[in-house]
Amino acid sequence: MSRKVITLCYRKVIDTTNANAWDKFVHEDSFAEFKMQAQFYNEEQRFTTFAEMLLHVPEAEKLHFLVSAAITGYLRQLNGIIPDILDNLGRRFLTFENFKFEIINSDINDIEKHKIAINFFSKPLIWHDTISNQLLVSQFKETNEEEAFTNLFQIQPFVSIHAIKNID
Template sequence: MSRKVITLCYRKIIDATNISTWDKFVHEDSFAEFKMQAQFYNQEERFTTFAEIVLNVPEAEKLHFLVSAAITGYLRQLNGIIPDVLDNLGRRFLTFENFKFELINSDINNLEKHKVAINFFSKPLVWHDTIDNLLLVSQFKESNEDEVFTNLFQIQPFVSIHAIKNID
């Protein structure tokens, strides 16, 4: 029997309006790193925003990667669990190995305008069924066990199926 194996992507957007302590630390530290790294691409101090720097200095696209170094410690604190996505029992259950950090907007003179996204990519899941508006999934394992533990959850905003594969 064919199984569908999916990878989910959760896009967590962090800006000045976030209230959790973890989000605030990511916001502040990524802003400080952006200001420091942006100096290399803006040595004449002609630009103040991320958009202006990238538009005028194409190599500045590297800022996404360079600024991500400031938040890797915070990602380790998550112990491989994607934040904010809960199953129908209210538990965090999605695990991740990969992420992609992205600068959405920033202004070197204004922390309030700094906005980033962290795209978390789940470990592979087996998609067993759809029940009403809920997905029934389990962790993907190579072996076909008789019994598997499942999670039932509703796809929420900023969560999507990133990849799908049929396995025989």
């Protein structure tokens, strides 16, 4: 019997409207790092926005990676659990190994315009079934065990199936 193994992606967008403390720290520290790193791509101080830097200094694309260093400690605090995504019992259950940091918008003079995204990629899951608007999944294991502990959850905004693979 063929099984589907999926990887989910959750895109967490963070800006000044986020209310929880973890999001605020990530926002503030990534902004401070952006201001510091942007100096290397804006030595004459001609540009204030990230978009202007990207347009006029193609190497500024590296800022995504360079600024991500400021948030790696916060990601470690998550202990490999993707934030915000809950199963139907209200528990966080999705684990991640990889992430991609992205600067959506920023202005070195205005933290209010600083907006980032962290794309979390789940560890592989077995997709057992779709029940109404919810997915029934379990952690992927190489062995073919008879019993699997499952989670039932609703796909929500900013969550998508990133990859799918059939396993025999």
